Amino acid sequence: MSGSEKRSEVAVVTGAAQGIGRAICEVMARTGYAVCGLDRAFTDNNEEWEVRLTRFGARDAAAFPFDLNKIETHSETVSRIAERFGAVDILINNAGIGSPKRGDMLDLTPENYDATLGVNLRGTFFLTQAAARWMLNNGAKNGVNRSIVFVSSAGAEIASLERAEYCISKAALPMLTKLFALRMSAAGVNVFEVRPGIVRTAMTSAVAAKYDVAISEGIVPAGRWAEPDDIADAINALVSGAFRFATGSHVFIDGGLSIQRL
Template identity: 45%
Template structure:
């Protein structure tokens, strides 16, 4: 039987790493997408000792053109995508008064946290729906309490997380 396969963005450390490990323990093969391909190199032994196949790809979630390469890598490596964990993200570039928020910082935060995640989810969902079989598929998006709680010194981050929460509701 073919094992299910998961993509974990930002999976080289922190919450993403914990998600990759838990999915591997649960029987999934893992593809980690991270900004620095070398950041994921140390994960191979950890993930494979859990019985999973492991692959990694350097990917900037904000770069929409990289999404096709990410989906293609997962399909080429595993032949399927059963789970996407949207974990990659950044905090506010600069904390400060919301009246001083710079467009560049706003664009960067929303480009990674919201825009990149939305369009990667879209690309993966299309691949999931096009794949044969009736197995369960899921898209998991890591957000934050900042989706609900205002933080005037980092409005860009809060807006990005609130947008993700609404995106998930629309996907459901």
């Protein structure tokens, strides 16, 4: 694809206002996709965000206010995206929250457990369900690669006692990946899971000093934080069609954090 060409796919990214989600939108804009960002931080007027992505190279761009917790709005939101852009080809489930309060798992409250799983698992499942239904009811145009991506975490496999609810919510996403891969494969929709490691974002800013020390002591073999672009570039490659026979697969983007060592 030359720099003057535009991708024909419409990509939907949740948690698009900051951090990894913002980086995903920017990388996909540079690749020429039409990009729809969803985030509860957005308002009904997001012209600055939309103009910025268009300047990066997006074929089209729009940002919608959206709350994953409000599952009653999911089908309507998918329909609104399809009406605005003409299709829903790629869904990148990036939105998520960390543990509301880190601490001993024996002190974890039902409220914090429910809040974390409500966004990271329940909301993600039902938005994906709504998008998958739309995809199955509306065939892909010729040459379009359709994909669903779950952004989970190295915490899907690596236990962290001080944020049990977060790890539980992320550990369920590998199964969501497998289930949706099986359900959507006949329709040519590839499903992937990406597991970031220690990423420099607002979510990790409160514990940055702790992670700085851990990284300096070798917890990440690559010797540095992951940056949002590291995750975004990997997702951009997955949805490009280059991995079209790898549905149901996961990839760690963690600098070797998850590798077991003696």
